[in-house]
Amino acid sequence: xxxxxxxxxxxxxxxxGSSVREFFDFGMQPVxxxxxxxxxxxQESFFRLSVGVxxxxxxxxxTQEVPRSTLFHADYPYRSSGSAIMREHFESFAxxxxxxxxxxxxxxxxxxxxxxxxxxxxxxxxxxxxxxxxPSAAAAKxxxxxxxNVRVEFFEESSAAAIRDEYGPADVIFSANTFSHIADIGSVxxxxxxxxxxxxxxxFEDRYLGDIVAxxxxxxxxxxxxxLFSVASVRTMAARHGFELVDATRxxxxxxxxxxxxxxxxxxxTHPRVELFLRDEDGNGITAMETxxxxxxxxxxIRHDLVTLLRDLRARGxxxxxxxxxxxxxxxxxxxxxxxxxxxxxxxxxPEKQGTFTPGVHIPVTPPETFHDPFPxxxxxxxxxxxxxxxxxxxxxxxxxxxxxxxxxxxxxxRPGSLPVVA
Ligand code: SAH
Ligand code: TMP
Ligand code: ZN
Numbered sequence: 001x002x003x004x005x006x007x008x009x010x011x012x013x014x015x016x017g018s019s020v021r022e023f024f025d026f027g028m029q030p031v032x033x034x035x036x037x038x039x040x041x042x043q044e045s046f047f048r049l050s051v052g053v054x055x056x057x058x059x060x061x062x063t064q065e066v067p068r069s070t071l072f073h074a075d076y077p078y079r080s081s082g083s084a085i086m087r088e089h090f091e092s093f094a095x096x097x098x099x100x101x102x103x104x105x106x107x108x109x110x111x112x113x114x115x116x117x118x119x120x121x122x123x124x125x126x127x128x129x130x131x132x133x134x135p136s137a138a139a140a141k142x143x144x145x146x147x148x149n150v151r152v153e154f155f156e157e158s159s160a161a162a163i164r165d166e167y168g169p170a171d172v173i174f175s176a177n178t179f180s181h182i183a184d185i186g187s188v189x190x191x192x193x194x195x196x197x198x199x200x201x202x203x204f205e206d207r208y209l210g211d212i213v214a215x216x217x218x219x220x221x222x223x224x225x226x227x228l229f230s231v232a233s234v235r236t237m238a239a240r241h242g243f244e245l246v247d248a249t250r251x252x253x254x255x256x257x258x259x260x261x262x263x264x265x266x267x268x269x270t271h272p273r274v275e276l277f278l279r280d281e282d283g284n285g286i287t288a289m290e291t292x293x294x295x296x297x298x299x300x301x302i303r304h305d306l307v308t309l310l311r312d313l314r315a316r317g318x319x320x321x322x323x324x325x326x327x328x329x330x331x332x333x334x335x336x337x338x339x340x341x342x343x344x345x346x347x348x349x350x351p352e353k354q355g356t357f358t359p360g361v362h363i364p365v366t367p368p369e370t371f372h373d374p375f376p377x378x379x380x381x382x383x384x385x386x387x388x389x390x391x392x393x394x395x396x397x398x399x400x401x402x403x404x405x406x407x408x409x410x411x412x413x414x415r416p417g418s419l420p421v422v423a
Pocket of ligand 1: 072
């Protein structure tokens with residue numbers, strides 16, 4: 001339900017300390033990636049998921065933090081390399097790094113949140129010095145098996161200092177879909193300050209608030225996504241720590257992301273793109289309360305339409321399965337109150353998730369091989385950010401009369417052959 005600032009009236013911005021104005025409350029939610037085994041059913045902990053905007057620096061952020069050790073631990077199940085498109089995306093980034101920022105003598109790149117080595121593998125293959133940092137031991141093990149050098153720990157001041165002592169300054173520090181996950185973001189920027197070479201860059205990419213708001217991607221809001229970045233809020237945050245935002249480029253991945261480049265203040269020229277971006281954000285009022293309130297109203301409408309559609313299909317005897325046991329799906333399922341009565345199973349290609357139950361509503365996660373068995377009339381696509389890749393894989397489904405349901409930017413049935421629905 002869309003709310004005013006009711007639950008965390010004294011919530012303070014984690015960047016600048018000013019007051020945060022809540023604009024949407026999803027209620028109590030389980031940990032988004034907390035997939036549970038049969039024995040663990042019912043033992044989950046819940047926390048309040050609500051989101052607000054800083055009245056001063058405009059950073060959009062959650063009003064409650066889930067401890068990092070609850071989110072990221074040895075058995076964290078997400079594996080980046082499950083998507084071919086993301087593999088290509090990071091390979092191409094590694095390729096450009098190797099030919100540009102890392103083309104000097106004996107360069108060093110450090111990645112924060114290296115997961116299963118999706119980006120660093122190519123760097124390692126090229127024989128370039130690198131360090132991955134990630135507390136998720138099982139994911140790090142996969143990276144190590146690919147020849148990637150990983151430290152299983154959180155990136156913060158102390159680990160940054162230890163890396164600097166051992167390897168010297170880093171030419172590039174990179175982070176994808178991780179920087180925004182760290183509530184104590186100051187500890188990361190302090191660590192970057194310790195570790196980065198004088199003329200080095202801190203490059204990070206993350207889902208973009210502008211796309212989330214414009215396309216109603218409300219399921220990007222979950223415990224791990226503590227901050228939803230805009231170019232303006234990132235620029236202000238960087239300046240508070242002695243860094244300058246020198247570039248920002250749009251990326252098509254995850255429904256719309258931005259790659260930001262920070263450098264030490266005064267060390268590099270700022271690309272004119274940054275100013276254009278800021279003007280665009282200002283013109284669209286992406287952090288204006290009016291825009292965020294409308295976003296909240298759209299979320300409520302999507303919940304209503306989705307539940308109505310699923311109930312209607314069930315009443316007509318139709319069989320609907322879920323596709324992609326994403327962390328995003330935890331927000332959708334728990335906020336909408338959708339359980340096995342409407343979605344009896346969700347297919348997912350991640351071995352670590354298969355055989356478990358989704359957090360909170362306990363829908364069984366099964367391998368994609370079970371998708372057609374029994375043959376569903378409809379599939380609800382939770383992994384909408386991988387729509388193209390999945391549609392291509394599952395052409396048989398549509399050929400045999402199956403239909404895809406999407407809930408963003410609004411609830412609709414995807415017509416094959418029509419333009420991509422998302423991104
Ligand atoms: N970069 C990958 C992984 C994103 S998932 C990609 O874009 O697909 C986020 C990862 O960040 C997880 O593997 C998690 O364990 C890691 N992580 C979370 N907090 C971290 C921290 N403080 N330092 C380093 N890694 C962290
Ligand atoms: P993500 O949206 O956080 O990247 O998660 C995508 C999820 O979807 C992940 O659990 C893996 C799953 N998936 C499939 O089941 N099949 C696929 O083809 C792809 C690309 C992802
Ligand atoms: Zn602030």
